[in-house]
Amino acid sequence: MPTPHNKAEMGQIAKTVLMPGDPLRAKFIAETFLENPVLFNDVRGMLGFTGTYQGRPVSVMGSGMGMPSIGIYSYELYSQYGVENIIRIGSAGSYTDKAKLYDVVLATGAYSESSYARTQNGCEDDTLAPSAELCDALRASAAKLGIPMVEGVIHSSDVFYRHDDRTNPTYWERLRDEKGCVAVEMESFALFHNANVLGKRAACLLTISDSFVSSEATTAEERQLSFTNMMKIALGAEV
Numbered sequence: 001m002p003t004p005h006n007k008a009e010m011g012q013i014a015k016t017v018l019m020p021g022d023p024l025r026a027k028f029i030a031e032t033f034l035e036n037p038v039l040f041n042d043v044r045g046m047l048g049f050t051g052t053y054q055g056r057p058v059s060v061m062g063s064g065m066g067m068p069s070i071g072i073y074s075y076e077l078y079s080q081y082g083v084e085n086i087i088r089i090g091s092a093g094s095y096t097d098k099a100k101l102y103d104v105v106l107a108t109g110a111y112s113e114s115s116y117a118r119t120q121n122g123c124e125d126d127t128l129a130p131s132a133e134l135c136d137a138l139r140a141s142a143a144k145l146g147i148p149m150v151e152g153v154i155h156s157s158d159v160f161y162r163h164d165d166r167t168n169p170t171y172w173e174r175l176r177d178e179k180g181c182v183a184v185e186m187e188s189f190a191l192f193h194n195a196n197v198l199g200k201r202a203a204c205l206l207t208i209s210d211s212f213v214s215s216e217a218t219t220a221e222e223r224q225l226s227f228t229n230m231m232k233i234a235l236g237a238e239v
């Protein structure tokens, strides 16, 4: 049955959903990689498509930016549409020179200062884990494609624009040194929490789009290629 945010009917969404933040990235994936993609949602412009990839049914849908947004969409996918696996595919800022521009990062945990989990069901954990099975499927897919991945805990932040930070070490350096965070994005903590409370599976792949460590520049072409690598790994995961 449709929800306030998703007009799909039960059965229109595959058991595995790839979720970029940007709904236009979902459209790009559907048009570039899926056979017979069918639009199932455009409520609030949050485009979602279902098609097949190498014979397997798969859906792609935008999550929007931030934990409240992915919190709504992922909760509905898991609880209303029978979705079992959500693989977030996003961009991230690097906190370490171990994760360079365009590298693909597999999140082994998501650290957050967010109140999302506490508010949702009283969970006090500040670091949540993805599904081990989904991560293994992503590792196998990356190995098959010959695409290296950097693995590590990521920072899921509620804040994109921090106020000018003159502390020494800076906030992001403390998260790197004390929490082991390799990169920052804004959704995975809520996604992993929803998967945990609903008995489902979630994982996250990120492409480094900018760096807090260096001031390397990106070109549109390189950005597109690196995002494509992440998409191929996610699509190739046999789950």
Ligand SMILES: O=P(O)(O)O[C@H]1O[C@H](CO)[C@@H](O)[C@H]1O
Pocket (backbone or CB within 6 Å): 020, 021, 022, 064, 065, 066, 089, 090, 091, 092, 160, 184, 185, 186, 187
């Ligand atoms: O590229 P996406 O998936 O949107 O991810 C990152 O980019 C957005 C910020 O620009 C946030 O959503 C952050 O998590």
Ligand SMILES: O=c1cc[nH]c(=O)[nH]1
Pocket (backbone or CB within 6 Å): 091, 092, 093, 094, 160, 184, 185, 186, 209, 210
């Ligand atoms: O710096 C960045 C880059 C992408 N996404 C983020 O959340 N932060």
